[in-house]
Amino acid sequence: MSTLTTEVLASVQDLRISFDAVEAVRGLTFDVHEGEVLAVVGESGAGKSLTARALLGMPPRGATVTGSVRLGADELVDAPRSVRSGLWGRRIALVPQDALSALSPVHQVADQLAAAVRSVDGVSRKEARARAVAALEEVGIAPDKTRAYPHEFSGGMRQRAVIAMAMLHQPDLVIADEPTTAQDPETQKQVLDLLARRTGAAGAALVLVTHDLAAVREHADRMLVMYAGRLVEAGPVDEVFGQPRAPYTAGLLASVPVDEGTLETSAQGAPRQGRGALTSAAPPRGRDQPKTTRSLSTAIPAERKRRLPAIAGAPPNPTDLPPGCAFQPRCPLADATRCRTEQPEPETQDARTVACHRWHELPDNPAELFLESV
Numbered sequence: 001m002s003t004l005t006t007e008v009l010a011s012v013q014d015l016r017i018s019f020d021a022v023e024a025v026r027g028l029t030f031d032v033h034e035g036e037v038l039a040v041v042g043e044s045g046a047g048k049s050l051t052a053r054a055l056l057g058m059p060p061r062g063a064t065v066t067g068s069v070r071l072g073a074d075e076l077v078d079a080p081r082s083v084r085s086g087l088w089g090r091r092i093a094l095v096p097q098d099a100l101s102a103l104s105p106v107h108q109v110a111d112q113l114a115a116a117v118r119s120v121d122g123v124s125r126k127e128a129r130a131r132a133v134a135a136l137e138e139v140g141i142a143p144d145k146t147r148a149y150p151h152e153f154s155g156g157m158r159q160r161a162v163i164a165m166a167m168l169h170q171p172d173l174v175i176a177d178e179p180t181t182a183q184d185p186e187t188q189k190q191v192l193d194l195l196a197r198r199t200g201a202a203g204a205a206l207v208l209v210t211h212d213l214a215a216v217r218e219h220a221d222r223m224l225v226m227y228a229g230r231l232v233e234a235g236p237v238d239e240v241f242g243q244p245r246a247p248y249t250a251g252l253l254a255s256v257p258v259d260e261g262t263l264e265t266s267a268q269g270a271p272r273q274g275r276g277a278l279t280s281a282a283p284p285r286g287r288d289q290p291k292t293t294r295s296l297s298t299a300i301p302a303e304r305k306r307r308l309p310a311i312a313g314a315p316p317n318p319t320d321l322p323p324g325c326a327f328q329p330r331c332p333l334a335d336a337t338r339c340r341t342e343q344p345e346p347e348t349q350d351a352r353t354v355a356c357h358r359w360h361e362l363p364d365n366p367a368e369l370f371l372e373s374v
């Protein structure tokens, strides 16, 4: 469990990532706090994966990165590879999207973990193997399975094995970029539960890049919403889900299907959306009190609930961004002046950050704004 009261672990300042002068990440500033789960959300092409790779100190080939990404005293932007690779596995670890390509097909899974142990701690082969087997046991892979090769594991087991590998050296920061996309829904849930549990137990911060807003609701402490390479909104998950400030966030959250059969009542008696309405009935990480946030979808009059709100149109291509706010062509709140001419800068109040000229004017039922566009 973490809150803004915990120390800043990693700090990203004015991060810009471009390819051949086309900026895909355009001045991103945020912090990751010790021990928190920070979800990074937004539509395809928003710059989530590039941001995750910058946090790892592994930008793609051909990318020009400016700004600052600091992990404690270490600056990752422009650091020599030897400095960055010295952090990998030890202080920063990756849980990749595709475990199969992350594991060698020709070596036993436990041997691969043992090699990872020995690459950092110069222990004997026997000791490394014992630590690998113990790490696999911690993620539910029994010792009789540790002589298996990756192709002998199910997709979920492989993903558990890469989680075990990521946690071997107790990193401070774990980056998981869509760690469950290839799995069926039940396995996705198990893998995410495990990831949150293992990072939580180790006190590591987890940056979770995902399209799965149900997983965000369930596992994340804070969320960062990105659009067209910029920050749109950031804040505690409960607060952002309960009362988004940016129209883009409101549209994104309102488009999550709601199972009306799972609506429940909050401590204050106001209707709220149960987490089960999204995917899961388990309490979110570190929180055991009933949520008191108002659901966006429950705020829509009953006769209109059948139509699911949606954001019309598609995100812009980074080579052809609209003037002003990048979201304005799709934004039901955009005006014809400032929104179309001036890029909004992030404003921070308490734990919330929003970049929108008109966020004060967002109505109480912002999902309504997006119903018309279905």
Ligand SMILES: Nc1ncnc2c1ncn2[C@@H]1O[C@H](COP(=O)(O)OP(=O)(O)OP(=O)(O)O)[C@@H](O)[C@H]1O
Residues within 6 Å of the ligand: 019, 024, 042, 043, 044, 045, 046, 047, 048, 049, 050, 051, 060, 061, 062, 318
């Ligand atoms: N190696 C690359 N070369 C050129 N452009 C790239 C490269 N990687 C990413 N981009 C561009 O940067 C933008 C952001 O990409 P990124 O992968 O970070 O998006 P994303 O938000 O993670 O999307 P998705 O949810 O689909 O994974 C995209 O428009 C993409 O075309």
